[in-house]
Amino acid sequence: xxxxxxxxxxxxxxxxxxxxxxxxxxxxxxxxxxxxxxxxxxxxxxxxxxxxxxxxxxxxxxxxxxxxxxxxxxxxxxxxxxxxxxxxxxxxxxxxxxxxxxxxxxxxxxxxxxxxxxxxxxxxxxxxxxxxxxxxxxxxxxxxxxxxxxxxxxxxxxxxxxx
Amino acid sequence: xxxxxxxxxxxxxxxxxxxxxxxxxxxxxxxxxxxxxxxxxxxxxxxxxxxxxxxxxxxxxxxxxxxxxxxxxxxxxxxxxxxxxxxxxxxxxxxxxxxxxxxxxxxxxxxxxxxxxxxxxxxxxxxxxxxxxxxxxxxxxxxxxxxxxxxxxxxxxxxxxxx
DNA sequence: CTAGAATAGTTTGAGTACCAACAATTAACG
DNA sequence: CGTTAATTGTTGGTACTCAAACTATTCTAG
Numbered sequence: 001x002x003x004x005x006x007x008x009x010x011x012x013x014x015x016x017x018x019x020x021x022x023x024x025x026x027x028x029x030x031x032x033x034x035x036x037x038x039x040x041x042x043x044x045x046x047x048x049x050x051x052x053x054x055x056x057x058x059x060x061x062x063x064x065x066x067x068x069x070x071x072x073x074x075x076x077x078x079x080x081x082x083x084x085x086x087x088x089x090x091x092x093x094x095x096x097x098x099x100x101x102x103x104x105x106x107x108x109x110x111x112x113x114x115x116x117x118x119x120x121x122x123x124x125x126x127x128x129x130x131x132x133x134x135x136x137x138x139x140x141x142x143x144x145x146x147x148x149x150x151x152x153x154x155x156x157x158x159x160x161x162x163x
Numbered sequence: 164x165x166x167x168x169x170x171x172x173x174x175x176x177x178x179x180x181x182x183x184x185x186x187x188x189x190x191x192x193x194x195x196x197x198x199x200x201x202x203x204x205x206x207x208x209x210x211x212x213x214x215x216x217x218x219x220x221x222x223x224x225x226x227x228x229x230x231x232x233x234x235x236x237x238x239x240x241x242x243x244x245x246x247x248x249x250x251x252x253x254x255x256x257x258x259x260x261x262x263x264x265x266x267x268x269x270x271x272x273x274x275x276x277x278x279x280x281x282x283x284x285x286x287x288x289x290x291x292x293x294x295x296x297x298x299x300x301x302x303x304x305x306x307x308x309x310x311x312x313x314x315x316x317x318x319x320x321x322x323x324x325x326x
Numbered sequence: 327c328t329a330g331a332a333t334a335g336t337t338t339g340a341g342t343a344c345c346a347a348c349a350a351t352t353a354a355c356g
Numbered sequence: 357c358g359t360t361a362a363t364t365g366t367t368g369g370t371a372c373t374c375a376a377a378c379t380a381t382t383c384t385a386g
Contacts, residue, residue: 022228022231022232022235022239022240022242022243023231023232024228024231024243025227025228025230025231026227026292026295026296027224027227027228027231029299029315030295030299031205031299031302031303031306031311031314031315031318032202032205032206032209032220032295032298032299032302033220033224034315034318034319034322035198035201035202035205035318036202036205036206036220036224036245037245037318037319037322038198038202038318038319038321038322039195039198039199039201039202040245040343041245041321041322041324041325041326042194042195042198042199042321042325043195043199044325044344045325046195056371056372057195057196057199058372058373061190061196061199064188064189064190065185065187065188065190067188068185068186068187068188068190069185069186072185073334073335074334074335075333075334075335076185077185079185080185080187082199082200082203082204083372083373083374084373084374084375085334085335085336086335086336086337086338086373086374086375086376087372087373087374088335089335089336089337090336090371090372091372109333109334109381109382110334110380110381110382111333111334111335111380111381111382112333112334112335112381113334113335129189132189132193132195133189135195136192136193136194136195139194139195139321140194142317142320142321142324142325143194143317143320143321144317147313147317148194150310151194151314151317152192152194152197154305154306154307154310154314155194155197155198155200155201156197156200156201157305157306158201158204158205158302158305158306159197159200159201159204161204161305162204162205162207162208162305163204203373207374219341219342221342221343236364236365237364237365238363238364238365246342246343246344247343247344247345248364248365248366249343249344249345249346249365249366249367249368250342250343250344251365252365252366252367253341253342254342272351272352272363272364273350273351273352273364274350274351274352274363274364274365275351275363275364275365276364276365
């Protein structure tokens, strides 16, 4: 394997080692590798789409989860979004500063916050959701509507099983 | 003051807003959202597995791609790994410092480097590949061997189509 | 009632990512 | 040849991530 080494004289040909399509080797069969590439591609595509809102997929997910679960705590939000709670602190600071999210102290447990959207946050979420739907329709097309449900089930199985 | 300010002592209600399983709302149907969660879970699981080597999935992919394509340039490596070239500079600095990768100047194009593994790099790659295979066998089990090929094809389609 | 454990959120530090701007080198074309 | 354009890798700026250490509060034994 991996022959084609050694000759150093006149590299008149593919000297530059796989200019177009490098070999993936064992990587080609690794689910994790392709998972990462696909996730990054989807992430970038969505980020480009909503660039004007200064929102990226993570922020959108936070906004959507708060909108869907008013009163949720930061810790629970982190679990749902798959992010460490320490990651949410600056993100929420930003969203609160932009008057999209409200942090309300909870009387029964003064350690935690109850998060909710402001009317402005609701409006922005509604608008972003339209873009997100459009983005996901594109993904649907690529995945194929027939396979979508099964594909998402598989992704969820991975998420759940690996913790 | 402000002691008995409210009604305490009735915490049997699910006041804390979705403690166990928050609602996902529209997110539940978004491929990108589940893609991110699954990728992160797989990433973490692999990172835990090879923690002792001070290697993470991205570094492993870089090592594997160089091993598979000796002489590859940093730019081509970045494309293959789905990373910006500027991201690779510090990563390669580290790998060179650890004597796992060699940077060789190319006579025919003195702008670029030809990357290759050192013997030590080859050995580490071989060892890491074993762990990667074990990790991926776990993923195979979750995905189901029957669906693996189709699953990877779908991921590749996403990567290629979105660029 | 009180000491210790557990939990919510914040801070800090290291790592990783992109992009834009840059110097050095090479290619394209008159 | 010489001017201009493109490419390779690096640097600097910003952003996002986790994990560990920390503060404040609540829970739990005893």
